[in-house]
Structures are given as structure tokens and as C-alpha cells.
Amino acid sequence: MSDQTTLTDAVHTLLKRAIIEQALKPGMRLPEDTVGEQFGVSRTIVRHALVRLQNEGLVVTRRNRGAFVAEPSLEEAKQIFEVRRALEREVIRILVERLPDSGFDQLEAHVRSEQSVKGKDGPVSIRLAGEFHTLLAELTGNAVLSRYVSEVVLRCSLIMAMYARTHSSDCAVDEHSQIIEAIRTGDADRAMTLMDHHLGAVAGRAELEKKPDSVSSILSHYGKELAQ
Structure with a gap:
């Protein structure tokens, strides 16, 4: 090189x-x-x-x-999350079938890294949360799937920077642990349900549905001026 x-x-x-x-x-x-x-x-x-x-x-x-x-539009953001859900369900399906014990060791070590920054450093916890999903994909042994997951996870991080209200590292780490346990027990349905819920919560924090401003919320600012 x-x-x-x-x-x-x-x-x-x-x-x-x-x-x-x-x-x-x-x-x-x-x-x-x-x-x-x-x-x-x-x-x-x-x-x-x-x-x-x-x-x-x-x-x-x-x-x-x-x-x-880049500044992803709301429509692009919704499309990226749709693709991510589909890809990560396939990751779960493969891992339930063939994840060696060494894979669990790597996932648990990563979760410990996430726990070490809980409540301390928002940006680092966001990066580590994304890397958990990238690691899951790498452990499938499918290089093509891993590459696509890596790209959508990166783009989701950018979307969170634009649209997210908050980032709860506590929820993310707990949900990651639950996903690992469901894969360990071979319960594909539960693991997929947990992943869907987890990604749905992430998308929810990103506020991808535009809420129209009501007349009252728009005029409240002007009403405060009148009250002064």
C-alpha cells in the first residue's frame, strides 16, 4: 500500500x-x-x-x-431508514443461524464500551451506537451486506445530527443487550421485533414526520410581545 x-x-x-x-x-x-x-x-x-x-x-x-x-432531506431520511430496517432484519436472520461464540464476545465487549460513556459524551455514544450495528453486519460474514449496512448507518448518523431532538444512550445500550440475548437464544422473531422497535425509536427521535405549525403556536411568540 x-x-x-x-x-x-x-x-x-x-x-x-x-x-x-x-x-x-x-x-x-x-x-x-x-x-x-x-x-x-x-x-x-x-x-x-x-x-x-x-x-x-x-x-x-x-x-x-x-x-x-451532506444535508439529507426529510424524504431521503425516511427512505434511508426504510432500507436500514430491511437490511438489519436480514442481518438478524443470518446471525441467529450462524453466529459463533467469538461473535458474542465481540458484541459484549462493544456494549461495555458503550456503557463506559453513558451520560458522558453524546457524540461518542452516537458513534459507538452506530458501530454496534456495523459490527452485527460484519459478523454475518457477508461482505456485500456489511458494506450496505455500514453506509446506511453512517447516513443515519448524519440524519440524527440534522433532525434528532435527543440521543438516549441509556436506551440504546439496553436495547443492544436485549438484541444480543435474543440472538443467543436463537429467537429470530424476538430479535427482529427488538431491532424494529429499536430502529423505530431512533427514527422517532429524528422527527422525520414534519408537524405543521398551528396558528396558535405561530402567534404565541407575537402574543408575548403584546403582553409586555
């Missing part, structure tokens, strides 16, 4: 983490020269890393304006 490829991998990984941990917000511009200066690499390296992020749906390029952190 060349030095250039290694550097591209490193810049890609760091930028991805900054996006998922919500340090780089949706809509932020990512100038190649600025990114290159901060990481001490050439603009060519940065460009290659940004292309990879664009292929993963985390970055968009605008003509004559450069690269920006």
Missing part, C-alpha cells in the same frame, strides 16, 4: 469521525486547502478522501463551490 493511499485512508477516517460525532455539522463547507493544512497533507489527498465520503453519502460537491457535509 502506498503512502498516498495510507494518508487518504487516515484523512477519510478522521473526517468521517468528525461528521458522525457532529463536530462537522450538516451544510458545513470543507475547503480542500483548509482540510489539507489541518492534517498536513496535500489537496490531492484531501480530494481523494472527499470523493470517498461523497460515495458514502456523507459529503456533496457543488459546482464551483467545493465540498460540503
